[in-house]
Amino acid sequence: MSSPDISAASSSAARPETETAPRTKRGSLLLAPGVLPGLTTLVILLAWEGATRLFAIPSFVLPSPLGILAGFEAVGLSRWAEHIGATLRVAMLGYAVSILVAVPLAIVLARSPVLSRALYPILVVVQSTPIVAVAPIIIVVMGAGDLPRVVITCLITFFPIVVSTTTGLMATPPELIELSKSLRAPAWREITQIRLPFAVPYIFSALKISITLAVIGAVVAEFVAAEKGVGYFIQFSTSMFRLPQAWAGLLILAGMSLLLFQAVTLIQKRVFPWSLPKDAP
Amino acid sequence: MALDPPAVSFRGLGQVFETRGGRVEALREVSFDVARHEFVAILGPSGCGKSTLLRMVAGLLKPTRGRVSVFGLPVTEPRDDVGIVFQKPTLLPWASVEDNILFPARHKRGSVTQQDRARAAELIAMTGLQGFEKRLPDELSGGMQQRVGIARALHMDPDILLMDEPFSALDALTREEMGFELSRIFEARRKTVLFITHSVSEAAILADRVVVLTGRPGTLAADMPVSLPRPRGIETASMGATHEFAGHLRSLLLRRAA
Numbered sequence: 001m002s003s004p005d006i007s008a009a010s011s012s013a014a015r016p017e018t019e020t021a022p023r024t025k026r027g028s029l030l031l032a033p034g035v036l037p038g039l040t041t042l043v044i045l046l047a048w049e050g051a052t053r054l055f056a057i058p059s060f061v062l063p064s065p066l067g068i069l070a071g072f073e074a075v076g077l078s079r080w081a082e083h084i085g086a087t088l089r090v091a092m093l094g095y096a097v098s099i100l101v102a103v104p105l106a107i108v109l110a111r112s113p114v115l116s117r118a119l120y121p122i123l124v125v126v127q128s129t130p131i132v133a134v135a136p137i138i139i140v141v142m143g144a145g146d147l148p149r150v151v152i153t154c155l156i157t158f159f160p161i162v163v164s165t166t167t168g169l170m171a172t173p174p175e176l177i178e179l180s181k182s183l184r185a186p187a188w189r190e191i192t193q194i195r196l197p198f199a200v201p202y203i204f205s206a207l208k209i210s211i212t213l214a215v216i217g218a219v220v221a222e223f224v225a226a227e228k229g230v231g232y233f234i235q236f237s238t239s240m241f242r243l244p245q246a247w248a249g250l251l252i253l254a255g256m257s258l259l260l261f262q263a264v265t266l267i268q269k270r271v272f273p274w275s276l277p278k279d280a281p
Numbered sequence: 282m283a284l285d286p287p288a289v290s291f292r293g294l295g296q297v298f299e300t301r302g303g304r305v306e307a308l309r310e311v312s313f314d315v316a317r318h319e320f321v322a323i324l325g326p327s328g329c330g331k332s333t334l335l336r337m338v339a340g341l342l343k344p345t346r347g348r349v350s351v352f353g354l355p356v357t358e359p360r361d362d363v364g365i366v367f368q369k370p371t372l373l374p375w376a377s378v379e380d381n382i383l384f385p386a387r388h389k390r391g392s393v394t395q396q397d398r399a400r401a402a403e404l405i406a407m408t409g410l411q412g413f414e415k416r417l418p419d420e421l422s423g424g425m426q427q428r429v430g431i432a433r434a435l436h437m438d439p440d441i442l443l444m445d446e447p448f449s450a451l452d453a454l455t456r457e458e459m460g461f462e463l464s465r466i467f468e469a470r471r472k473t474v475l476f477i478t479h480s481v482s483e484a485a486i487l488a489d490r491v492v493v494l495t496g497r498p499g500t501l502a503a504d505m506p507v508s509l510p511r512p513r514g515i516e517t518a519s520m521g522a523t524h525e526f527a528g529h530l531r532s533l534l535l536r537r538a539a
């Protein structure tokens with residue numbers, strides 16, 4: 001939610017110079033951080049609730065917001081925590097393993113044109129195979145437990161990180177590479193002190209994409225085989241025609257993705273503030 | 282003289298690049314010497330091989346023909362006593378001014394000593410960067426950034442400094458100011474300097490000698506001492522002799538380009 005907030009704040013700050021006083025007051029209240037998106041959400045929820053009542057839409061077609069809330073409460077916090085914990089664990093494990101494999105692989109690809117030419121087609125084939133189709137096979141091969149789910153999550157998050165990191169490693173200013181060579185510094189230091197830091201903006205743009213893919217990976221794996229997790233819960237509830245609960249799970253997944261995305265953004269902002277575009281505050 | 286070899290010596294230098302688009306002959310039969318502590322400006326049209334020449338001195342490129350020697354020894358790999366200043370400052374955007382200046386030491390040896398820090402502080406004072414030690418490059422003007430670039434090149438205390446159009450990305454006023462600044466720095470601490478520029482007045486004001494190259498393939502067109510008195514400063518820029526010499530250089534360049 002932070003990016004709309006920021007733009008709203010900055011445009012409201014720019015207003016007073018160009019507009020007359022009374023309009024400025026109303027405009028700035030409307031444009032205060034969070035107000036506009038909050039209002040929009042409220043309007044949508046009210047319209048949704050009203051429509052489901054007015055047209056008597058059955059809950060298995062479209063449950064009302066209050067119905068979803070009731071569904072959420074029926075499950076209970078401790079069971080939610082269990083499901084969320086399971087999904088989060090697989091998503092984060094897969095994400096972490098993915099980063100640990102993808103970044104070193106990107107370094108190898110960036111350093112060796114030969115290996116790059118040899119491995120790239122394989123990576124593209126893996127990437128273009130639909131994960132949903134591969135997931136059942138992986139589960140059968142690897143059996144029960146978190147391992148196959150983590151592998152599925154890895155497979156889906158891996159490619160953007162490899163590609164983006166490789167691009168970043170190659171985007172270093174050639175002058176700095178010449179400087180490094182002219183100093184006869186060890187080659188690995190060219191990676192750690194020049195290329196990797198220069199790749200940070202590229203790596204983070206991939207990390208932001210991959211964190212939401214990680215949640216998708218975990219959910220896909222749970223759809224195939226699991227006894228816990230938000231994905232499993234949605235599928236189970238749907239099969240029992242408990243649609244309000246399925247919707248509650250869906251909203252939780254969306255919230256989870258959003259929060260994780262924001263967490264990655266925040267880490268970049270805190271740890272690598274220089275890597276953000278210059279006009280960002 | 283035989284005991285004291287020139288700082289840099291080019292002998293029958295030729296460079297041909299084999300590219301996908303065909304052969305590019307960048308340099309042909311270039312021979313000249315640069316004495317120790319001499320400031321030599323190199324002038325020539327774009328693409329005549331000036332940067333190529335510097336990269337050979339830096340040991341980053343092997344000549345196809347001929348030889349480059351530094352202090353009498355053929356250059357086979359990069360040397361510790363050669364520093365480079367690039368056209369763009371190309372600083373590390375995440376590192377402070379101080380850390381950027383310390384970068385060569387840290388990059389070469391893995392860590393920096395107390396002595397390195399003291400030298401950095403000295404260079405910060407010399408290049409007029411006091412108070413900006415902890416700033417990031419982003420927060421500095423172009424001129425300030427290039428000062429950091431120069432201080433970075435000087436940190437390893439090279440005998441020879443290679444400067445590849447170091448001021449051409451700056452606005453005219455800053456550029457002139459940086460020229461005088463550079464004069465002042467080298468008045469205090471003599472170095473052998475190879476300075477590439479497109480500006481005839483910059484060459485006249487800064488250099489002890491000007492070497493003019495022809496268009497591609499670059500060959501030696503002229504090699505002239507600059508007889509303007511030292512120390513040089515703002516007065517030098519407005520002297521009649523300076524304008525005369527600059528005008529002479531300009532006509533040489535234009536004739537060669539035509």
Ligand SMILES: Nc1ncnc2c1ncn2[C@@H]1O[C@H](COP(=O)(O)OP(=O)(O)O)[C@@H](O)[C@H]1O
Pocket residue numbers: 298299300305306307325326327328329330331332333334497
């Ligand atoms: N690594 C390279 N590969 C192929 N051609 C090159 C390379 N470096 C320079 N050249 C070519 O050699 C010529 C001289 O380049 P350069 O030394 O950069 O010129 P200058 O610095 O005088 O403008 C140019 O035509 C350039 O395209």
Ligand SMILES: [Mg+2]
Pocket residue numbers: 331332333445
């Ligand atoms: Mg050049």
